Amino acid sequence: MAASAQRTVIxxxxxxxxxxxxxxxxxxxxxxxxxxxxxxSTDSFNAIKGKTSAISYEDRKLMLEACRYVDGxxxxxxxxxxxxxxVRFGADVFVMGDDWAxxxxxxxxxxxxxxxxxxxxVSSTEIKHLLQQPLTFRMPAIQP
Ligand code: CTP
Numbered sequence: 001m002a003a004s005a006q007r008t009v010i011x012x013x014x015x016x017x018x019x020x021x022x023x024x025x026x027x028x029x030x031x032x033x034x035x036x037x038x039x040x041s042t043d044s045f046n047a048i049k050g051k052t053s054a055i056s057y058e059d060r061k062l063m064l065e066a067c068r069y070v071d072g073x074x075x076x077x078x079x080x081x082x083x084x085x086x087v088r089f090g091a092d093v094f095v096m097g098d099d100w101a102x103x104x105x106x107x108x109x110x111x112x113x114x115x116x117x118x119x120x121x122v123s124s125t126e127i128k129h130l131l132q133q134p135l136t137f138r139m140p141a142i143q144p
Contacts, residue, residue: 005034006033006034006035006090007032007033007034007035007092007093008033008034008035008036008037008089008090008091008092008093009029009030009032009033009035009036009037009091009092009093009094009095010036010037010038010039010085010086010089010091010093010094010095010111011025011026011029011036011037011038011039011094011095011096012038012039012040012041012076012082012096013025013038013039013040013041013096014040014041014046014051014053014060014124015038015040015060015063015064015124016051016053016054016055016060016124017054017055017124017127017128018055018060018063018064018067019122019123019124019127019139020119020122020139020142021097021118021119021122021123023067023069024119025095025097025116025118025119026038026064026067026069026070027069028095028116029069029093029095029116030069030070030071032093032095032114033092033093035071035072036069036070036071036072037071037072037073037074037085037089037091038064038070038072038073038074039074039075039076039081039082039085040057040060040061040064040073040074040075040076041053041057041076041077042057042075042076042077043056043057044077045075045076045077045078053124054124054128057075061073082094082104082107083107083109083110086107086110086111087110091110091111092111092112093111093112093113093114094107094110094111094112094113094114095114095115095116096114096115096116097115097116097117097118098115098116098117098118099118100115101115102115119142120142121140121142122139122142127139
């Protein structure tokens with residue numbers, strides 16, 4: 001493929017307890033281009049965000065890299081790194097779920113900014129809550 005034909009999409013997140021909502025976000029993000037780069041929040045950046053992941057950065061990275069929609073994973077360790085990442089990777093599109101709608105509009109100076117609708121009914125937080133309960137549940141099937 002000629003370099004000019006490449007369209008790079010970039011997204012960010014913690015992706016703890018990798019679930020269907022993550023897969024759907026990554027699938028639709030990848031469909032917006034020809035290469036998807038994922039900025040994966042490090043454990044220390046999660047601490048800054050007030051989040052604790054059940055799965056370590058190394059293992060979350062391993063699982064993301066195993067996803068067919070992901071072409072590369074790099075560490076997200078700072079709120080301010082996005083413009084430099086967009087330039088470094090030559091990103092054409094910045095994608096986040098719409099729980100972040102409006103929060104990254106200033107990145108439109110660097111590339112197209114796109115908020116995708118979240119998959120309803122599933123989140124890392126919800127899975128953590130469910131795992132506190134006796135194991136009488138099964139994750140409901142969710143239509144994409
Ligand atoms: N995402 C999504 N649909 C979901 C859950 C997450 O589209 N049901 C998207 C988010 O909007 C974000 C990306 O997946 O763009 C990574 O989200 P992350 O915060 O890691 O996942 P959550 O499950 O939302 O985690 P938490 O419950 O800790 O907030």
